[in-house]
Amino acid sequence: MTKxxxxxxxxRKKGNKVASVARAFGGNRKRAFPELALVQExxxxxxxxxxxxxxxxxxxxxxxxxxMEASPRxxxxxxxxxxxWAVLKRGxxxxxxxxxxxxxxxxxxxxxxxxxxxxxxxxTSFEVTSGGSLQPKRTLEEMNxxxxxxxxxxxxxxxxxxxxKLTHDDIxxxxxxxxxxxxxxxxxxxxxxxxxxxTEFAQDKYIKxxxxxxxxxxxxxxxxxxxxxxxYYAREPGKINYLRYDTLAQILTWGNVHAGNKMIVMETxxxxxxxxxxxxxxxxxxIVQIYPGEGPVRAATSCFGFPKTFFxxxxxxxxxxxxxxxxxxxxxxxxxxxxxENTPVAEDKxxxxxxxxxxxxxxxxxxxxxxxxxxxxxxxxxxxxxTSEALDDKAKGTTFKSEEGIRKxxxxxxxxxxxxQKKQEEKKRKLxxxxxxxxxxxxxxxxxxxxxxxxxxxxxxxxLVAPSRxxxxxxxxxxxxxxxxxxLREKGGVINLKLSETWLRNYQILPDRSHxxxxxxxxxxxxxxxxxxxxxxxxxxxxxxxxxxxxxxLQEHH
Amino acid sequence: MSFIEYGDTIKEGDTAIVFLGHESMFPVKVxxxxxxxxxxGVIRHSTDLIGxxxxxxxxxxxxxxxxxLYPTPELWTLNLRHRxxxxxxxxISLITMMLELxxxxxxxxxxxxxxxxxxAIIRTIAPTGHLYTVEFHQQRAEKAIEEFExxxxxxxxxxxxxxxxxxxxxxxxxxxxxxxxxxSPWEAVGHAKLALKHEGGRICSFSPCIEQVQRTCLALEExxxxxITTSEIxxxxxxxxxxxxxIPDLGKTADGNSSTGVDGGNLSNEDxxxxxxxxxxxxxxxxxxxxxxxxxxxxxxxxxxxxx
Numbered sequence: 001m002t003k004x005x006x007x008x009x010x011x012r013k014k015g016n017k018v019a020s021v022a023r024a025f026g027g028n029r030k031r032a033f034p035e036l037a038l039v040q041e042x043x044x045x046x047x048x049x050x051x052x053x054x055x056x057x058x059x060x061x062x063x064x065x066x067x068m069e070a071s072p073r074x075x076x077x078x079x080x081x082x083x084x085w086a087v088l089k090r091g092x093x094x095x096x097x098x099x100x101x102x103x104x105x106x107x108x109x110x111x112x113x114x115x116x117x118x119x120x121x122x123x124t125s126f127e128v129t130s131g132g133s134l135q136p137k138r139t140l141e142e143m144n145x146x147x148x149x150x151x152x153x154x155x156x157x158x159x160x161x162x163x164x165k166l167t168h169d170d171i172x173x174x175x176x177x178x179x180x181x182x183x184x185x186x187x188x189x190x191x192x193x194x195x196x197x198x199t200e201f202a203q204d205k206y207i208k209x210x211x212x213x214x215x216x217x218x219x220x221x222x223x224x225x226x227x228x229x230x231x232y233y234a235r236e237p238g239k240i241n242y243l244r245y246d247t248l249a250q251i252l253t254w255g256n257v258h259a260g261n262k263m264i265v266m267e268t269x270x271x272x273x274x275x276x277x278x279x280x281x282x283x284x285x286x287i288v289q290i291y292p293g294e295g296p297v298r299a300a301t302s303c304f305g306f307p308k309t310f311f312x313x314x315x316x317x318x319x320x321x322x323x324x325x326x327x328x329x330x331x332x333x334x335x336x337x338x339x340x341e342n343t344p345v346a347e348d349k350x351x352x353x354x355x356x357x358x359x360x361x362x363x364x365x366x367x368x369x370x371x372x373x374x375x376x377x378x379x380x381x382x383x384x385x386x387t388s389e390a391l392d393d394k395a396k397g398t399t400f401k402s403e404e405g406i407r408k409x410x411x412x413x414x415x416x417x418x419x420x421q422k423k424q425e426e427k428k429r430k431l432x433x434x435x436x437x438x439x440x441x442x443x444x445x446x447x448x449x450x451x452x453x454x455x456x457x458x459x460x461x462x463x464l465v466a467p468s469r470x471x472x473x474x475x476x477x478x479x480x481x482x483x484x485x486x487x488l489r490e491k492g493g494v495i496n497l498k499l500s501e502t503w504l505r506n507y508q509i510l511p512d513r514s515h516x517x518x519x520x521x522x523x524x525x526x527x528x529x530x531x532x533x534x535x536x537x538x539x540x541x542x543x544x545x546x547x548x549x550x551x552x553x554l555q556e557h558h
Numbered sequence: 559m560s561f562i563e564y565g566d567t568i569k570e571g572d573t574a575i576v577f578l579g580h581e582s583m584f585p586v587k588v589x590x591x592x593x594x595x596x597x598x599g600v601i602r603h604s605t606d607l608i609g610x611x612x613x614x615x616x617x618x619x620x621x622x623x624x625x626x627l628y629p630t631p632e633l634w635t636l637n638l639r640h641r642x643x644x645x646x647x648x649x650i651s652l653i654t655m656m657l658e659l660x661x662x663x664x665x666x667x668x669x670x671x672x673x674x675x676x677x678a679i680i681r682t683i684a685p686t687g688h689l690y691t692v693e694f695h696q697q698r699a700e701k702a703i704e705e706f707e708x709x710x711x712x713x714x715x716x717x718x719x720x721x722x723x724x725x726x727x728x729x730x731x732x733x734x735x736x737x738x739x740x741x742s743p744w745e746a747v748g749h750a751k752l753a754l755k756h757e758g759g760r761i762c763s764f765s766p767c768i769e770q771v772q773r774t775c776l777a778l779e780e781x782x783x784x785x786i787t788t789s790e791i792x793x794x795x796x797x798x799x800x801x802x803x804x805i806p807d808l809g810k811t812a813d814g815n816s817s818t819g820v821d822g823g824n825l826s827n828e829d830x831x832x833x834x835x836x837x838x839x840x841x842x843x844x845x846x847x848x849x850x851x852x853x854x855x856x857x858x859x860x861x862x863x864x865x866x
Contacts, residue, residue: 504789
């Protein structure tokens with residue numbers, strides 16, 4: 001019989017684990033999300049920024065050299081390089097990490113450094129040894145316990161709790177000796193009195209279970225929407241408003257997201273939706289991210305490891321200013337002048353300072369009172385800051401073209417106010433650009449996926465979209481979308497409205513043991529999709545909440 | 559017009575979607591002098607369509623009107639002429655994301671069928687990617703080529719007429735992803751592996767029956783594919799309705815006009831349809847599931863080709 005790859009079946013245990021993670025989220029966040037621990041362990045400390053700014057951060061060409069030694073295919077983008085964003089995978093568990101040398105990473109109760117992984121091809125599996133280093137595993141081992149005896153049923157198997165002759169202490173001793181996980185599993189099998197009497201299937205299940213526990217093989221893979229959306233839904237669903245990955249897939253398709261589009265994205269999903277849209281647009285076209293509060297959150301976006309060029313066509317615009325753009329009263333002069341000379345240099349948070357200033361003056365949208373909530377996500381912000389620096393760093397290392405890049409690379413040159421000013425001017429320029437893009441009201445699509453009530457957002461932002469373009473609104477709950485539906489019907493200018501939800505069922509496929517997985521997700525949110533059309537009667541007046549006429553309503557139902 | 563790039567005005571040669579009302583639409587090829595009959599009367603292409611903006615209302619001869627929409631792969635899927643069973647956008651979405659398709663991806667597909675998925679793939683991988691699609695049915699293959707040309711995406715796709723199980727995709731070591739929608743996908747798994755890039759890629763197989771999935775998974779495992787997973791995605795559509803439920807008469811109405819306790823018909827509903835019914839009602843909005851829904855299209859099996 002063919003051996004099947006170990007695919008962990010959905011066990012009740014897993015459900016418990018999810019619940020415990022959720023509990024931990026309320027309590028000890030550090031334990032629930034080890035990557036948050038990094039924040040506290042000083043990885044994002046000012047000192048780190050200092051190192052980055054002054055070019056002591058090992059650069060891509062260095063790692064390229066390392067890669068060359070380790071693998072002949074170093075030039076390929078498929079090789080793990082320092083500065084990359086990578087995803088660790090063990091079984092069905094994922095974790096996104098930045099590849100940095102001499103940095104301790106905790107994943108699935110193990111700690112290690114990624115140093116040895118650099119230069120290997122993405123998709124390589126590694127075994128974690130006791131010292132925290134990684135040993136590449138060329139061939140995924142096929143463990144074949146030579147005993148091919150098996151029972152036919154369990155009528156004589158009694159649970160006396162004594163079937164395993166190795167004690168807890170024995171196992172611990174084996175582990176402490178640094179014996180390979182695979183051998184521990186073998187020992188467990190040999191010392192199980194009931195193993196031989198188990199049915200072949202039960203033996204298989206036993207091995208898989210033990211392997212999962214003791215055989216610590218981890219694979220390093222390249223980030224993608226598939227991986228990151230699966231990861232976020234499993235690890236931190238609250239941060240992405242419980243947007244399940246198949247729902248995200250629907251958003252991208254129904255939004256007709258593709259290269260060359262001019263998209264408007266309003267999300268509070270840690271930047272995951274934005275990243276997904278960016279991946280699908282491949283750097284072609286433009287995206288305006290509408291953000292509530294003080295600035296866009298892009299923690300998840302940075303995990304994609306996009307090239308710097310992808311960010312050239314990405315701009316952001318404060319939600320609180322959209323109405324003023326629509327009414328034609330938007331101007332930069334209404335913003336306070338940007339003078340930030342007195343900010344400490346090393347801790348420059350990449351211009352988040354201006355964001356603060358920008359969103360404060362005129363809060364005319366409903367996000368006003370919620371600004372405080374935004375600031376309650378310091379770890380997100382820090383993630384973004386770190387990564388945008390790292391991205392700059394990486395891009396400069398690879399392309400080495402822009403003048404600014406070269407200047408920045410030269411060590412021992414302190415960041416001067418000139419640089420800072422330049423950055424702020426750049427930011428201002430981008431803001432004007434974004435306003436101009438919006439002003440045309442000719443976007444090719446709108447995607448809304450936020451924790452806010454979608455109705456007012458949608459009515460406002462749809463004004464920015466050209467006719468005959470799709471829009472998609474995500475909400476964790478169905479009821480607000482019912483309201484959206486009614487309001488859009490009333491207002492007109494949209495057709496083919498559809499409220500939907502997808503269900504996702506995963507299967508275990510094994511010879512003679514195929515069935516749906518025991519646990520499936522209870523819900524991944526709802527979508528309201530539709531297509532914009534010319535709303536002739538409203539074209540004349542710009543009023544947002546013009547009461548609908550009975551006539552139009554009748555027409556809708558023709 | 560092109561399926562991969564939006565345009566504003568309707569031009570000669572475009573494929574436009576005529577939208578008549580709820581779920582009622584059809585595609586039309588815009589030609590000078592062309593006429594299209596609808597239940598609201600005739601649409602004259604030269605005067606009614608050419609030069610107009612997409613998304614505008616077009617009045618037909620009998621006074622009724624329709625909307626003219628820009629063709630997207632999703633609208634095309636709902637309007638194309640079926641030559642085979644087709645994949646719908648719900649499955650297509652998951653396939654696209656799980657195969658990690660994006661601009662620049664090289665994709666192999668078989669069979670082409672009615673090219674519903676093909677259009678979605680081409681949309682996603684444009685402008686730098688390429689689709690190699692294999693269809694052993696001569697007539698279907700030719701029809702697909704014709705459509706791709708008409709939709710101005712011909713440069714992004716190569717249609718081959720051959721049996722993928724015997725002759726493969728006609729390319730080796732180029733693909734980032736392979737999609738199989740054929741009766742015996744396990745016979746094409748080896749060819750799929752050859753078509754995928756040396757450094758790896760993703761594969762997906764769509765099969766309606768679990769026995770097909772079983773054999774495909776075995777074949778994938780034998781060929782060294784990893785991360786083999788099978789899933790199924792179902793779309794639930796809700797009708798938005800304002801529902802009013804009567805409050806039962808519990809025989810207590812006699813003493814003092816009841817309604818004080820029960821907040822009947824007062825649920826902040828701006829479009830309260832029936833204000834003064836003899837009996838009290840409670841109104842609310844609900845998303846009502848359709849009476850019938852698609853319960854099964856097919857199982858989607860995904861896997862990764864790894865170097866090791």
